[in-house]
Amino acid sequence: xxxxxxxxxxxxxxxxxxxxxxxxxxxxxxxxxxxxxxxxxxxxxxxxxxxxxxxxxxxxxxxxxxxxxxxxxxxx
Amino acid sequence: xxxxxxxxxxxxxxxxxxxxxxxxxxxxxxxxxxxxxxxxxxxxxxxxxxxxxxxxxxxxxxxxxxxxxxxxxxxxxxxxxxxxxxxxxxxxxxxxxxxxxxxxxxxxxxxxxxxxxxxxxxxxxxxxxxxxxxxxxxxxxxxxxxxxxxxxxxxxxxxxxxxxxxxxxxxxxxxxxxxxxxxxxxxxxxxxxxxxxxxxxxxxxxxxxxxxxxxxxx
Numbered sequence: 001x002x003x004x005x006x007x008x009x010x011x012x013x014x015x016x017x018x019x020x021x022x023x024x025x026x027x028x029x030x031x032x033x034x035x036x037x038x039x040x041x042x043x044x045x046x047x048x049x050x051x052x053x054x055x056x057x058x059x060x061x062x063x064x065x066x067x068x069x070x071x072x073x074x075x076x
Numbered sequence: 077x078x079x080x081x082x083x084x085x086x087x088x089x090x091x092x093x094x095x096x097x098x099x100x101x102x103x104x105x106x107x108x109x110x111x112x113x114x115x116x117x118x119x120x121x122x123x124x125x126x127x128x129x130x131x132x133x134x135x136x137x138x139x140x141x142x143x144x145x146x147x148x149x150x151x152x153x154x155x156x157x158x159x160x161x162x163x164x165x166x167x168x169x170x171x172x173x174x175x176x177x178x179x180x181x182x183x184x185x186x187x188x189x190x191x192x193x194x195x196x197x198x199x200x201x202x203x204x205x206x207x208x209x210x211x212x213x214x215x216x217x218x219x220x221x222x223x224x225x226x227x228x229x230x231x232x233x234x235x236x237x238x239x240x241x242x243x244x245x246x247x248x249x250x251x252x253x254x255x256x257x258x259x260x261x262x263x264x265x266x267x268x269x270x271x272x273x274x275x276x277x278x279x280x281x282x283x284x285x286x287x288x289x290x291x292x293x294x
Contacts, residue, residue: 004154008196008200012196012199048275054191057184057189058192058193061155061181064181065181
């Protein structure tokens with residue numbers, strides 16, 4: 001899960017070195033936290049949050065497969 | 077994007093190494109010299125290595141096709157999906173077809189997952205705004221099936237509107253799907269279609285044209 005978001009985020013931003021992804025795993029739900037450089041925030045969120053929503057959709061498809069729930073949090 | 081720093085005895089050697097590493101000719105790389113290096117005294121005392129920083133040049137045309145395919149494959153691997161991707165380019169469109177296990181996981185409800193993948197790959201490939209290529213991702217012939225079902229929905233609802241004489245709303249659809257509804261009914265001279273609402277909640281309204289209402293059939 002973490003690798004998935006990390007790959008996507010790094011490919012989207014201008015400063016891939018500043019992408020930090022951490023995962024807090026719960027029994028059924030895991031929270032994935034994404035941190036990017038300030039100027040890249042818009043790139044991972046997208047117009048009207050479209051890119052962020054797309055990442056969440058892909059994440060939930062991946063989670064369904066392993067019968068878990070994942071939440072993506074984009075940290076400012 | 078990706079860059080790497082490479083050292084060598086001379087700049088030429090460092091560049092050669094880099095090309096080998098990226099598996100690309102020198103023309104496709106941006107090379108920035110960080111340190112010239114010097115052979116020092118007697119070739120060893122005070123010897124400094126040459127150092128360069130190399131990054132990929134703008135990805136264009138044919139390269140974008142390869143890049144789009146690779147990006148999608150990388151995502152699929154991380155989704156733990158075993159699938160192959162066929163890529164082809166038609167005008168300024170890049171079509172990526174996923175040959176998967178047919179589980180529908182990659183499609184999602186009403187194609188949500190497929191649309192999400194498409195959006196992400198589009199953003200990755202068109203990160204620089206020049207030479208934009210539209211990305212279309214498909215699997216198991218879904219796009220074609222979707223168009224057919226939207227067409228029949230449009231026709232069915234069109235008939236309903238004619239019968240009851242009141243406007244009918246369709247649940248919110250994305251721009252591509254709305255367009256299919258409009259196109260399907262555009263030649264029906266009794267009906268008119270409009271889109272209402274904003275953003276993700278935008279939906280199509282099918283109504284009768286003035287003079288074709290229930291009180292005034294034909």
